[in-house]
Amino acid sequence: xxxxTAPPGESGLEVALDAVGTVSIxxxxxxxxxxxxxxxxxxxxxxxxxxxxxxxxxxxLLVVIGxxxxxxxxxxxxxxxxxxxxxxxxxxxxxxxxxxxxxxxxGVRRDLLHVDELTDRPDTTDPGxxxxxxxxxxxxxxxxxxxxxxxDGTGHxxxxxxxxxxxxxxxx
Amino acid sequence: xxxxxxxxxxxxxxxxxxxxxxxxxxxxLVLVWVLLWGTFSWANVLGGLVVALVVLTVFPLPPAxxxxxxxxxxxxxxxxxxxxxLVVSSLQVAWQSLEALRxxxxxxxxxxxxxxxxxxxxxxxVVTELLSLTPGSVVIEVRPEERTLWAxxxxxxxxxxxxxxxxxxxxxxxxxxxxxxxxxxxVTYAPxxxxxxxxxxxx
Amino acid sequence: xxxxxxxxxxxxxxxxxxxxxxxVLVVVRLxxxxxxxxxxxxxxxxxxxxxxxxxxxxxxxxNSALVPxxxxxxxxxxxxxxxxxxxxxxxxxx
Numbered sequence: 001x002x003x004x005t006a007p008p009g010e011s012g013l014e015v016a017l018d019a020v021g022t023v024s025i026x027x028x029x030x031x032x033x034x035x036x037x038x039x040x041x042x043x044x045x046x047x048x049x050x051x052x053x054x055x056x057x058x059x060x061l062l063v064v065i066g067x068x069x070x071x072x073x074x075x076x077x078x079x080x081x082x083x084x085x086x087x088x089x090x091x092x093x094x095x096x097x098x099x100x101x102x103x104x105x106x107g108v109r110r111d112l113l114h115v116d117e118l119t120d121r122p123d124t125t126d127p128g129x130x131x132x133x134x135x136x137x138x139x140x141x142x143x144x145x146x147x148x149x150x151x152d153g154t155g156h157x158x159x160x161x162x163x164x165x166x167x168x169x170x171x172x
Numbered sequence: 173x174x175x176x177x178x179x180x181x182x183x184x185x186x187x188x189x190x191x192x193x194x195x196x197x198x199x200x201l202v203l204v205w206v207l208l209w210g211t212f213s214w215a216n217v218l219g220g221l222v223v224a225l226v227v228l229t230v231f232p233l234p235p236a237x238x239x240x241x242x243x244x245x246x247x248x249x250x251x252x253x254x255x256x257x258l259v260v261s262s263l264q265v266a267w268q269s270l271e272a273l274r275x276x277x278x279x280x281x282x283x284x285x286x287x288x289x290x291x292x293x294x295x296x297x298v299v300t301e302l303l304s305l306t307p308g309s310v311v312i313e314v315r316p317e318e319r320t321l322w323a324x325x326x327x328x329x330x331x332x333x334x335x336x337x338x339x340x341x342x343x344x345x346x347x348x349x350x351x352x353x354x355x356x357x358x359v360t361y362a363p364x365x366x367x368x369x370x371x372x373x374x375x
Numbered sequence: 376x377x378x379x380x381x382x383x384x385x386x387x388x389x390x391x392x393x394x395x396x397x398x399v400l401v402v403v404r405l406x407x408x409x410x411x412x413x414x415x416x417x418x419x420x421x422x423x424x425x426x427x428x429x430x431x432x433x434x435x436x437x438n439s440a441l442v443p444x445x446x447x448x449x450x451x452x453x454x455x456x457x458x459x460x461x462x463x464x465x466x467x468x469x
Contacts, residue, residue: 015379015380015383018380018383019379019383021434022383022386022387022434025387025390025430025431025434026386026390028427029390029393029394029427029431030393031262031266032393032394032397032420032423032424032427033393033394033396033397034266034269034270035266035269035397035420036396036397036398036400036401036420036424037269037270037273037397037400038265038268038269038270038272039401039404039416039417039420040400040403040404041269041270041272041273042268042269042272042278042279042326043272043278043279045410045412045413045416046281046310046312046324046326047279047281048404048416049310049416050265050268050307050308050309050310050326051265051307051420052416052417052419052420053265053304053305053306053307054262054265054266054307055420055423055424055427056419056420056423057258057262057305057306058258058262059262059423059427060423060426063427063430063431064430066430066431066434067430067431067433067434070433070434070435070437071433071437071439071442073439074210074211075210075211075439075442076210076433076442078207078210079207079208079210079442079443079445079446080430080442080445081207082204082207082208082446083426083445083446083449086446086449086450086453087449088305090449090450090453091304091305091453092300092301092302092303092304092305093304093453093457094419094453094456094457094460095304095310096300096304096310096312097457097460097461098412098415098416098456098460099304099310099311099324100312100313101412101460101463102312102412103283103312103313103324105410105412109278113280113281113282113283114280114281114282114328114329114330114333114334116282116283117283117285117322118283118285118312118313118322208446
């Protein structure tokens with residue numbers, strides 16, 4: 001893989017690795033560019049978030065791969081692998097938190113929704129977006145709640161069949 | 173099963189699998205530590221071990237839900253499918269972003285409720301994470317007690333697209349369940365769900 | 376043989392220029408808002424593009440001193456946006 005004997009930029013293999021890395025970087029950068037365009041062109045926060053996920057996930061992964069192909073020393077490669085892994089773990093958390101807030105607040109243009117099965121079925125345990133609740137702290141971070149507290153197998157405890165079919169649930 | 177763990181020597185503890193499961197986060201933290209230093213040396217490994225133990229003692233993790241290990245083939249297939257999804261939907265969202273530049277009615281979306289087949293909160297968390305990683309879908313609400321998640325899907329502007337998204341999630345969930353193995357990811361039928369993901373997996 | 380490496384370097388420079396352009400677009404959204412969440416998302420993208428730029432720069436110059444910086448920013452950026460998300464809400468409820 002790494003060929004420390006040849007001077008940099010000389011051997012054919014190294015040039016080939018550089019070329020592949022460059023192609024990868026170019027694609028990643030183009031994705032980032034298009035995402036910035038989408039950030040301006042899409043109509044509401046939730047839609048823009050979809051555009052935002054692109055440079056954060058696939059774009060960054062491609063660029064990191066490209067950078068690793070260019071740098072080629074094991075220290076850098078492993079650190080770049082870590083960057084990719086961190087990004088894969090953390091990006092959806094941000095997306096989820098922001099998306100949740102956006103839907104509860106005014107971050108989504110309801111007139112542009114084909115179906116909104118969440119607003120159609122407000123949760124009884126959950127203060128809706130209409131309630132002001134100015135001083136109450138945000139309900140606990142959603143992530144720990146979904147991450148599983150060893151309560152497996154008890155999740156079907158409440159009335160499943162009743163609420164699910166309400167709203168425009170026309171699909172199979 | 174007993175004695176399978178390389179870390180469990182001495183008087184055989186009753187819960188070898190549990191010990192192994194608790195060792196996994198330590199191993200992961202040590203790996204990250206070594207990668208951050210960039211070079212493998214025993215000093216790094218020892219330092220990482222100390223840091224990992226301190227971190228896990230001060231901030232203990234909830235018990236991991238799984239029994240058993242990832243199934244390698246199913247995991248590979250799930251990763252492959254997810255990679256394909258990631259690329260396809262990135263290109264799709266890129267196209268939609270450019271399309272939105274044109275004058276005309278703005279793009280329409282949907283907030284779709286997707287009931288899951290599995291009762292495991294861990295499966296739910298993984299599916300949520302994977303869906304949010306993919307451009308074009310963001311999970312905005314999760315209710316484990318109802319086994320349902322709600323996702324905002326860009327460009328889902330008719331019933332066919334909504335149904336297609338539900339189908340995609342069911343496939344993703346089946347992949348995750350297959351990769352984790354049945355004991356870690358129990359699939360039980362809720363009265364309201366169709367359980368089509370479970371059917372496919374059940375063979 | 377000398378042509379290709381030079382060409383590749385040129386391509387990387389063009390990449391940096393494109394990244395600068397997209398950062399400008401993101402800053403437009405950042406300034407325009409309208410809500411705090413819009414700005415948060417824009418800031419998130421800005422951080423991601425900054426990371427991308429650092430990696431491209433490291434690839435261009437072969438200078439790997441910036442790689443640890445990339446690791447640090449990728450972590451701090453996540454912490455920052457998640458923390459801000461908790462506070463941004465009160466400002467958005469206008």
